[in-house]
Amino acid sequence: MSTTSPITDPLVAWQRLRAGAERPPAARGRPAAGPLDEQPVAAVFRCADTCLANEAVFGQAVGSLIDVSTWGHVVDTGVLATLEYAVESLRVPLIVVLGHQDCPAMRAAMRAWTDTVIPDGAARTVVENAIGSIVRRGAGAASLAEVTSAHIADTGVGLLERSPVIAQQVDAGRLAIVCVTTDSTGDSIAVHATIGAVGEVDGALLECV
Numbered sequence: 001m002s003t004t005s006p007i008t009d010p011l012v013a014w015q016r017l018r019a020g021a022e023r024p025p026a027a028r029g030r031p032a033a034g035p036l037d038e039q040p041v042a043a044v045f046r047c048a049d050t051c052l053a054n055e056a057v058f059g060q061a062v063g064s065l066i067d068v069s070t071w072g073h074v075v076d077t078g079v080l081a082t083l084e085y086a087v088e089s090l091r092v093p094l095i096v097v098l099g100h101q102d103c104p105a106m107r108a109a110m111r112a113w114t115d116t117v118i119p120d121g122a123a124r125t126v127v128e129n130a131i132g133s134i135v136r137r138g139a140g141a142a143s144l145a146e147v148t149s150a151h152i153a154d155t156g157v158g159l160l161e162r163s164p165v166i167a168q169q170v171d172a173g174r175l176a177i178v179c180v181t182t183d184s185t186g187d188s189i190a191v192h193a194t195i196g197a198v199g200e201v202d203g204a205l206l207e208c209v
């Protein structure tokens, strides 16, 4: 049995992930499997078109992060059910919305916005969601970085709005959401927004960085 106490404080969970992400790649080592009975530190909701493993980005043991991924961060009931399970049953104190540089989904959204080219089929949902993010965040769409930042932040806010379970846990100070992107190698991260008790501004529910 592991003697490690579970992490219940959102800020402690985020500091652990951030410290792992900021270690030089050579110092992160190869992610090793953690104890089977160790509680997950965080749930990472990431875009499915990156081959970067969450544990490699954040320098954590394999199995210590719950992985949820869809293309372009489309949030459906399956995503919400998985995140609510992580938060409610596994007592995970942190959700990370993880985007990445040069994201094909965000590139498709940018093309749709600038050239009015909308894909056919279910991929259309990805583009429509990202365009909704641009509108709701009042963001510019001049660069891929702008579109990605707006969509990552809006996805975090959307989790709060669509899940009463997640909203209640954030209100109670037991859960936070951090919206970040990683570069194409997974060697560095940038924080775009925080929701809940990891922000640097006291009392701020949503802090855009």
Ligand SMILES: [Zn+2]
Pocket: 047, 048, 049, 050, 072, 100, 103, 104, 105, 106
């Ligand atoms: Zn992507």
